[in-house]
Amino acid sequence: xxxxxxxxxxxxxxxxxxxxxxxxxxxxxxxxxxxxxxxxxxxxxxxxxxxxxxxxxxxxxxxxxxxxxxxxxxxxxxxxxxxxxxxxxxxxxxxxxxxxxxxxxxxxxxxxxxxxxxxxxxxxxxxxxxxxxxxxxxxxxxxxxxxxxxxxxxxxxxxxxxxxxxxxxxxxxxxxxxxxxxxxxxxxxxxxxxxxxxxxxxxxxxxxxxxxxxxxxxxxxxxxxxxxxxxxxxxxxxxxxxxxxxxxxxxxxxxxxxxxxxxxxxxxxxxxxxxxxxxxxxxxxxxxxxxxxxxxxxxxxxxxxxxxxxxxxxxxxxxxxxxxxxxxxxxxxxxxxxxxxxxxxxxxxxxxxxxxxxxxxxxxxxxxxxxxxxxxxxxxxxxxxxxxxxxxxxxxxxxxxxxxxxxxxxxxxxxxxxxxxxxxxxxxxxxxxxxxxxxxxxxxxxxxxxxxxxxxxxxxxxxxxxx
Ligand code: PLI
Numbered sequence: 001x002x003x004x005x006x007x008x009x010x011x012x013x014x015x016x017x018x019x020x021x022x023x024x025x026x027x028x029x030x031x032x033x034x035x036x037x038x039x040x041x042x043x044x045x046x047x048x049x050x051x052x053x054x055x056x057x058x059x060x061x062x063x064x065x066x067x068x069x070x071x072x073x074x075x076x077x078x079x080x081x082x083x084x085x086x087x088x089x090x091x092x093x094x095x096x097x098x099x100x101x102x103x104x105x106x107x108x109x110x111x112x113x114x115x116x117x118x119x120x121x122x123x124x125x126x127x128x129x130x131x132x133x134x135x136x137x138x139x140x141x142x143x144x145x146x147x148x149x150x151x152x153x154x155x156x157x158x159x160x161x162x163x164x165x166x167x168x169x170x171x172x173x174x175x176x177x178x179x180x181x182x183x184x185x186x187x188x189x190x191x192x193x194x195x196x197x198x199x200x201x202x203x204x205x206x207x208x209x210x211x212x213x214x215x216x217x218x219x220x221x222x223x224x225x226x227x228x229x230x231x232x233x234x235x236x237x238x239x240x241x242x243x244x245x246x247x248x249x250x251x252x253x254x255x256x257x258x259x260x261x262x263x264x265x266x267x268x269x270x271x272x273x274x275x276x277x278x279x280x281x282x283x284x285x286x287x288x289x290x291x292x293x294x295x296x297x298x299x300x301x302x303x304x305x306x307x308x309x310x311x312x313x314x315x316x317x318x319x320x321x322x323x324x325x326x327x328x329x330x331x332x333x334x335x336x337x338x339x340x341x342x343x344x345x346x347x348x349x350x351x352x353x354x355x356x357x358x359x360x361x362x363x364x365x366x367x368x369x370x371x372x373x374x375x376x377x378x379x380x381x382x383x384x385x386x387x388x389x390x391x392x393x394x395x396x397x398x399x400x401x402x403x404x405x406x407x408x409x410x411x412x413x414x415x416x417x418x419x420x421x422x423x424x425x426x427x428x429x430x431x432x433x434x435x436x437x438x439x440x441x442x443x444x445x446x447x448x449x450x451x452x453x454x455x456x457x458x459x460x461x462x463x464x465x466x467x
Pocket of ligand 1: 259
């Protein structure tokens with residue numbers, strides 16, 4: 001940024017095309033929520049005013065991306081759009097083999113399928129829901145090893161997404177050759193969008209190497225993570241975000257990536273690695289499940305949009321605005337006394353629903369209650385990351401086993417909303433906070449065997465049982 005820059009951090013773009021959003025009344029929202037079984041995933045999106053369900057696939061594309069799409073070459077094999085995409089991915093990651101997939105979870109599914117052996121174990125800072133589900137679907141186990149600070153919402157730490165290296169070493173010793181990979185997710189999405197330091201990546205990679213285990217970066221928010229390293233870690237302030245990202249990837253053997261986040265695209269992803277044999281198995285699986293290796297699960301035009309998105313996402317004026325706009329929302333909520341994960345994450349603000357609604361027990365889904373109330377109050381849609389997404393039933397007792405935190409994530413789509421939208425969201429959260437004691441729990445009336453949060457249905461409880 002130029003030395004003479006003003007204090008106000010502005011959106012480093014102007015708006016060329018707009019999309020109307022629809023105002024609704026509270027009675028309309030009550031009806032919509034009821035019809036959706038009190039699950040915000042089941043709403044019609046045009047009944048939502050400000051949609052903070054996810055930052056995934058919801059970015060605004062730039063004029064350059066739209067024009068790149070017109071160059072999209074739809075050849076079945078050997079499309080120039082693939083080579084453009086491969087070049088950009090290789091520039092950032094340095095990996096030899098680049099396998100395009102229709103989104104991040106397809107890359108996960110392929111990787112865990114080709115790595116699988118009976119009794120496999122995966123170790124990570126915090127596995128994202130699709131990562132965990134794809135691991136568990138193969139019959140393997142996933143263990144989350146975040147640092148202790150990562151589990152205390154109010155405790156500030158510059159790299160709260162770090163993996164606990166002491167526990168990692170212990171787990172590597174304990175599980176021996178059952179461990180198929182160490183997976184570090186940057187930023188740590190389920191742990192609050194918190195960054196992982198370069199030192200932590202480097203040390204986790206060294207531990208994996210010592211134990212002969214593959215080291216994987218789940219890197220869908222690599223640019224936001226690199227920006228935090230530049231701001232917070234000694235020795236990086238004069239490096240470019242691209243150089244920092246390149247160093248992050250240099251410690252990894254492979255990466256899974258959803259281009260729906262820091263690819264600034266609406267669809268897409270990839271799996272990339274150096275190992276020839278692993279890549280051959282992954283490509284064969286790709287052909288079976290996604291498509292020919294030069295398009296995977298994507299159209300040529302999508303590959304072009306991602307290639308251009310990857311060029312734009314490492315722009316430092318963009319990242320400064322991006323991270324500040326999330327922090328701005330967190331600052332307003334913190335000033336109003338709302339419990340939340342601090343510091344703010346890179347792509348989202350995470351409300352601490354456990355602290356917000358201490359009278360609602362985890363088995364009555366405080367995060368889901370809070371997310372529903374934000375919708376009822378002002379048409380704001382967030383997502384529960386708590387007992388609905390990660391809670392389990394004990395197979396022996398049938399009792400609810402709660403995850404470490406009950407959260408509601410307000411994820412900010414990239415380049416979509418302006419400061420007044422964010423001011424409005426803060427007002428809605430503060431209004432619900434003011435009447436928090438009147439809120440009641442929910443009962444789950446339907447759940448699917450995997451990723452139940454997408455389709456679960458709920459019924460409001462008349463009275464919450466006191467803790
Ligand atoms: O939604 P996909 O399949 O393109 O990507 C899956 C995925 C993998 N890892 C991480 C850290 C994610 O955050 C992720 C997807 N995240 C979503 C959908 C989200 O709302 O955060």
